[in-house]
Amino acid sequence: MPPTTPQPKDRDDAAVIVVGAGPAGSATAYHLARAGVDVLLLEKAEFPREKVCGDGLTPRAVHQLIRMGVDVDGPGWTRSRGMRWVAGGRSALIEWPRLGRYPDFGLTRTRHDFDDLLARHAVDAGARLRTGTKVTGALTDRAGRVIGVRAQVGPERRELEYRARVVVAADGASARLAMGLGLRRDERQPIATAARRYYRSPQRSQEEYLELWADLRLPGSDRYLPGYGWIFPMGDGRVNVGLGALPNRRNGTVDLRATMDHWLARTPAHWGLRPGEGDAAEGRVLSAALPLGFNRHPQYGRGLLLVGDSGGMVSPWNGEGIAQALEAGEVAAEAVAMALTVPDGPAHERALGRYPVEMSRRWGRHYRLGNVLTKHVFSRAGFQPLLNGWVMGSPAVLDGMARLLVGLTDDPPRDRVDRVLGTLLRLVPEPKPSR
16 A cells, blocks of 8 residues: 555644734743743734834833843834823923833834744743634533634645633734634723824934824814824834824714824924825824723633733723733733643632733723723813813823823832822722623
């Protein structure tokens, strides 16, 4: 009998499967691999790949990168000293605070190679990465518990199954894995939208501050945009320019591109950002949804953990999601590693149940207040001039608001900003669980 050609196996097993190799998935895989866990990291795209993002990292995100052993002093990183807020013809500088726990600098780096770097970092720690692998759904046992995933692999879309004791969904804002299991987002919480574009601007590219514009107006109107614009220096001759907006019934759907052009026409000519002047723009204006404030629950159930954007972990205060994704990856990995030390059963479930509890401890009260303000205050464009005047008029308020925006309020000893946050939260009712 002639020898048969070996056929590729139609399934692969691991202790843990992580779906999605963005910051959330790669951080989860890295920490699991460092703990000696056999982890399989599945990514539908090939690296490097593009992602819509502001590319800015706050000190809280930098802290997580350092914990992961990422060389933040290597090539490709650009440091920031703080933020510059611009509103009503005035500007103010806010230095990143010296808190001890977090570094006193932020970073920028394009997501084009940032995600690639983190995925390779996870592989170096021992994770197994499979790119070109599009997960199409979850595998469940008779009790409905997730025991793996189905996927289409390669350009030929070969059907494969991957099985594991625990599955982590880090598949971004689309949350396809969670959606396929009936885990809908909380419709009471808004979804913001962001758009960005790169521009060649050698002068602005070397700036030391992340610049935020809080007084953007809608084109052809005197109404303020319920959001803000940003100009982030990339250090390579380019800047990342974009804006984020909350849904607003009064204004309807916001034309992000037109609003961006309307805003950039205000900028100085020598920045090179004005629309229609030269060819400083690189690529198209790209947009993405920002799921805010833990808007998908439960974050753990039936063998599946939701990490990062799939769990709606973007901050309702400022639209930041990378710091939260990196933190969630570490917390999820700790819970999963502990769960794998015991047989399936009550102890296993209790260990995995620690993940949502810890995430709530870290971000719950901050997000609870942010959700209320986003829904009832920030999304009202008429509030924008009042907010600008109040914040810009007081250095103390400006610094406190900056800390609230980037989540730097949990570092002991508790300061005045933290006490103010606690007071406000006592005025906000506990949310009723979504069905």
